[in-house]
Amino acid sequence: MSKITVPIGPQHPLxxxxxxxxxxxxxxxxxxxxxxLGYVHRGIERLSQERTYVQNVHLFERVCGICSHIHxxxxxxxxxxxxxxxxxxxGLYLRALLCELERIHSHLLxxxxxxxxxxxxxxxxxxxxxxxxxxxxxEDLSGGRVSHAVNIIGGVRIDLxxxxxxxxxxxxxxxxxxxxxxxxxVENERSFQARTRNIGVLxxxxxxxxxxxxPVARASGLDMDLRRDAPTPPYDRLKFRVxxxxxxxxxxxxxxxxxxxxxxxxxxxQILTTLPDGPxxxxxxxxxxxxxxxxxxxxPRGEVIYYIRSDGSDKPARVxxxxxxxxxxxxxxDQLQNISxxxxxxxxxxxxxxxxxxxx
Amino acid sequence: MSRLLxxxxxxxxxxxxxxxxxxxxxxxxxxxxxxxxxxxxAPEKVRPVAELLIEKFDIYHLSTITGDDAGDGxxxxxxxxxxxxxxxxTLLPYDNLRIPTLTDLIPGAAFYEREIxxxxxxxxxxxxxxxxxxxxxxxxGSFPLRRQRLQKSQ
Numbered sequence: 001m002s003k004i005t006v007p008i009g010p011q012h013p014l015x016x017x018x019x020x021x022x023x024x025x026x027x028x029x030x031x032x033x034x035x036x037l038g039y040v041h042r043g044i045e046r047l048s049q050e051r052t053y054v055q056n057v058h059l060f061e062r063v064c065g066i067c068s069h070i071h072x073x074x075x076x077x078x079x080x081x082x083x084x085x086x087x088x089x090x091g092l093y094l095r096a097l098l099c100e101l102e103r104i105h106s107h108l109l110x111x112x113x114x115x116x117x118x119x120x121x122x123x124x125x126x127x128x129x130x131x132x133x134x135x136x137x138x139e140d141l142s143g144g145r146v147s148h149a150v151n152i153i154g155g156v157r158i159d160l161x162x163x164x165x166x167x168x169x170x171x172x173x174x175x176x177x178x179x180x181x182x183x184x185x186v187e188n189e190r191s192f193q194a195r196t197r198n199i200g201v202l203x204x205x206x207x208x209x210x211x212x213x214x215p216v217a218r219a220s221g222l223d224m225d226l227r228r229d230a231p232t233p234p235y236d237r238l239k240f241r242v243x244x245x246x247x248x249x250x251x252x253x254x255x256x257x258x259x260x261x262x263x264x265x266x267x268x269x270q271i272l273t274t275l276p277d278g279p280x281x282x283x284x285x286x287x288x289x290x291x292x293x294x295x296x297x298x299x300p301r302g303e304v305i306y307y308i309r310s311d312g313s314d315k316p317a318r319v320x321x322x323x324x325x326x327x328x329x330x331x332x333x334d335q336l337q338n339i340s341x342x343x344x345x346x347x348x349x350x351x352x353x354x355x356x357x358x359x360x
Numbered sequence: 361m362s363r364l365l366x367x368x369x370x371x372x373x374x375x376x377x378x379x380x381x382x383x384x385x386x387x388x389x390x391x392x393x394x395x396x397x398x399x400x401x402a403p404e405k406v407r408p409v410a411e412l413l414i415e416k417f418d419i420y421h422l423s424t425i426t427g428d429d430a431g432d433g434x435x436x437x438x439x440x441x442x443x444x445x446x447x448x449x450t451l452l453p454y455d456n457l458r459i460p461t462l463t464d465l466i467p468g469a470a471f472y473e474r475e476i477x478x479x480x481x482x483x484x485x486x487x488x489x490x491x492x493x494x495x496x497x498x499x500x501g502s503f504p505l506r507r508q509r510l511q512k513s514q
Contacts, residue, residue, distance in 0.1 A: 037494060038495060038496070041494040078394065294394060294396040296441070305439060320428070
């Protein structure tokens with residue numbers, strides 16, 4: 001049978017982000033795939049060397065358009081460690097609250113994209129409707145729907161009144177049954193399963209060799225979550241489960257993400273009801289003493305790692321950012337091997353691509 | 361079943377095994393904030409040490425590789441993780457920016473090595489590089505994160 005090469009992207013029909021694929025097909029099946037990154041490379045690591053530590057908080061917020069808060073959290077956590085700052089507990093709890101809200105928002109957004117790609121528009125609309133509740137909560141808290149600018153070096157710039165807390169708790173009460181419904185659809189709906197079961201299967205061995213992180217790894221049985229395995233406060237004081245599945249296919253990834261969303265709602269409630277009193281931030285010096293630090297955190301897509309080296313001035317000497325998508329992208333050629341052209345969209349969105357993150 | 365966290369080795373155990381395996385090598389240990397330990401070692405020791413970490417301690421998870429033009433050479437930091445951070449820290453002199461690739465041991469290292477090759481001009485021996493990674497197709501061939509380039513633009 002003759003071979004045809006089909007280009008997908010860079011102006012992507014699946015995601016609103018640029019990434020180019022070149023798929024070689026034999027009949028309906030993919031036999032080879034090549035990938036080209038870099039269409040949204042902004043040189044953020046290089047830019048950060050010219051800006052002060054304070055300015056960089058806003059720069060790193062723009063690494064990702066979905067999980068913007070976790071990037072500033074990881075960066076601030078690193079700089080605070082270099083400064084030897086102790087962030088007040090209330091600040092840490094509010095930080096974690098935003099992280100969990102962001103996880104709910106990211107996973108619901110992704111479920112909508114995935115549902116749209118498999119042609120299940122009803123879930124897409126319900127998921128994005130429910131996501132609005134989370135976006136409203138975040139907007140009320142910070143003033144921004146996706147870019148919150150909540151973190152500052154030394155804590156957070158927002159605070160919460162008791163009345164506001166009760167409003168958020170009521171909004172979470174509305175959200176939870178809706179997420180349970182979505183989970184039920186994903187788990188039991190036959191047409192959803194028909195499109196996602198046994199598609200893009202990754203074994204535990206492949207996951208480990210490719211150093212895959214986040215829900216993609218947890219859907220193949222790798223039980224790793226930095227919130228539990230390397231907890232930074234307040235996660236060491238919060239109770240939550242880490243959902244793990246062993247099928248390793250697109251369906252298992254959906255299940256892991258939806259179960260995580262439910263867990264995150266519980267975590268938000270725990271944080272709000274046990275929120276300690278006190279200040280939300282401390283003053284930080286502008287100059288950072290020489291040293292280096294490796295800071296990690298669990299983003300909605302998996303492990304984020306920042307390496308920061310300071311030479312004693314008010315600008316970092318080197319900041320290295322590794323986002324979870326870059327790691328997970330490397331599995332795509334393996335996943336695309338020998339699948340039908342119709343399933344390509346399910347596989348591509350199954351890893352929860354965030355190209356802006358990967359390119360930096 | 362999950363195998364990553366079935367057994368966690370203490371850093372002391374790993375360090376003792378390294379000293380036993382490479383009695384003539386010099387390792388410098390430095391503790392860093394947020395639960396990370398840096399292990400300074402010579403460039404030619406990176407690959408054998410990584411092999412030992414994988415075979416003996418089942419540490420596969422390479423979070424990333426940082427390339428840093430430190431002024432006296434290009435520093436490479438291999439950030440491993442197994443419930444705590446373990447970073448292999450090595451310095452390549454400017455006149456010999458070469459190091460063997462780890463991609464045959466850990467295929468997940470490919471993107472990190474390709475990025476460093478492109479941004480800092482370190483050659484990873486044995487690494488497959490099918491074209492540019494982040495830089496444009498018509499890039500002038502210079503290395504964006506090298507110090508000379510930074511100083512020129514400031």
